[in-house]
Amino acid sequence: MELRHLRYFVAVVEEQSFTKAAERLFIAQPPLSRQIQNLEAELGVQLFERGSRPLLTTEAGQFFYQHALKLLSNAEEIKTMTQRVGLVQQTMTMGFVGSLLYGLLPNIVYLFRQQHPNLKIELVEMNTKDQIDALKEGRIDVGFGRLRISDPAVRRVLLREEPLMVAVHSGHRFAQQKQGVYLSDIVDEHLFLYPNYNKPNFSTQVRALFSEYGLDPKNINEIREIQLALGLVAAGEGVCVVPASARTINLSHLNYIPLLDDAAVSPIFLAHRSMDEGEHIRSLFDCIYQVYDLEAIRYDRAVF
Template sequence: MELRHLRYFVTVVEEQSITKAAEKLCIAQPPLSRQIQNLEQELGILLFERGSRPVRTTEAGQFFYQHAVQILTHTAQAASMAKRISAVNKIVRIGYVSSLLYALLPQIIYLFRQRHSDIQVELIECGTKDQIEALKQGKIDLGFGRLRISDPAIKRIVLREEKLKLAVHKNHRLAEYIEQGLYLSQITHETIFSYPATQKPNFSTLIQSIFTELGLVPKDMVEVREIHMALGLVSSGEGICLIPESASDIGMKNLVYIPILDVEAYSPISLSVRNMDQSSYVPNILACVREVFEQENIHLKMNE
């Protein structure tokens, strides 16, 4: 059995027609029909119901289809990853979520560039969820993100659990808690802006999950496009917003930032890499992370 046989079979299933599948594969219909018959003989099962229009798979055929798709997908991913790994001496593509530009990521990337001037670094803004697929497809080599996402093909290294802060207008009634901090239970009746308005899961999902974990239900949670819009609305006195501690350096006018006292109120910062990736850039970037964290006197968690 060859990969092309699986590709022929999958195309017939998806097109629900031998004729359309042959056109898509750019081969004649009779040879395609023979290839499908040969595959059935090799497997010793019927893959398609005889005489059905459109073409329908048997129960065994549907089972085989699902696994054939996985095999073709994994093969394509492996080929793409191998090409990326072979080219890593020239360029390393790093995916990142935009909020990390306010944290230590710029310092880490700058140090990496200084230490490894022979490697070209390309930064690609990419949500944490999208980073997983981008890593598997070889579109990026490293991913810095914030969400708790698991995938058997990806190794996720938690670098830090960054505390959240509450952004409020300086004249808001909650501003009196700027020194002592407050609990999330104290803000559930406020208008809370969350972000971004992108495919989920995202940072907004993380915030909602923290409330849920604490058994809290915010009465008015409004999702906006991105962090600057959320903070702009807060600066206008429209509501409040939870942000990672490092984002308080954005410096928008009329805002104060209040510590959140709940231990559950944090945003994990993680580095994601391909599970089987043994390339030198992985320990090299981790060495830069370690050095920058030490310089800033920040505890490095480094849990996988």
């Protein structure tokens, strides 16, 4: 049981509604309901009267609510007092690859900011290889990337593997194949890859994926950035392999089709200096897993 579970529970009790509590917490209602169900399963008791309108607590739920309020109050007091002890502002610099901004990284950083209001957080876009050098030189504290680059001075943690998709024009023959396509289906298409600089990069990763399946696409055009590549796809010029989070880029006549090959995923890593496992690093991992829990994303929690 974690403090966030107590915050979720208290919000539901005070709002007497999962929907209103979700709005108050700025999260979706289904993940909130799931977290409360998990809390009840962990406690082995029912906390709410099922079917009551407005939502009412059981006797056990009311007891838990009173003590949850005390624990949250104590935790906030400890946090405030600790922050006063260290009034000197600290800075945490995060490197990231640009494509992660279309996924959950903004949610993670926002949550981390809310939990550390006295910590100055700086974001710097850079590719994965440059992140390794920047970590070793002390220019950044953590790096979010997609490539498997090993270095004994850097600890790399796999956060999750993001599915890949194919962006196609709505008039393309693949646009109606909602179930998905295979790499072998698109190998002869006019294929846009991105970016075309600072290799190794995502385009290198996609080329390696084709090679893994013994495929050799001949009609490849490397583009500077994802927005330009998808703009060309929307114009009917070709197709483009992208991470699933790119679906947030909405252009007219642009469809996203799943890639069905088992290896068609893009890993997302967090890297930090091997000897640096301080409070802020651990807290950042906690924020990541909180966001993943709320989005019902599977992951293997890193062990410190």
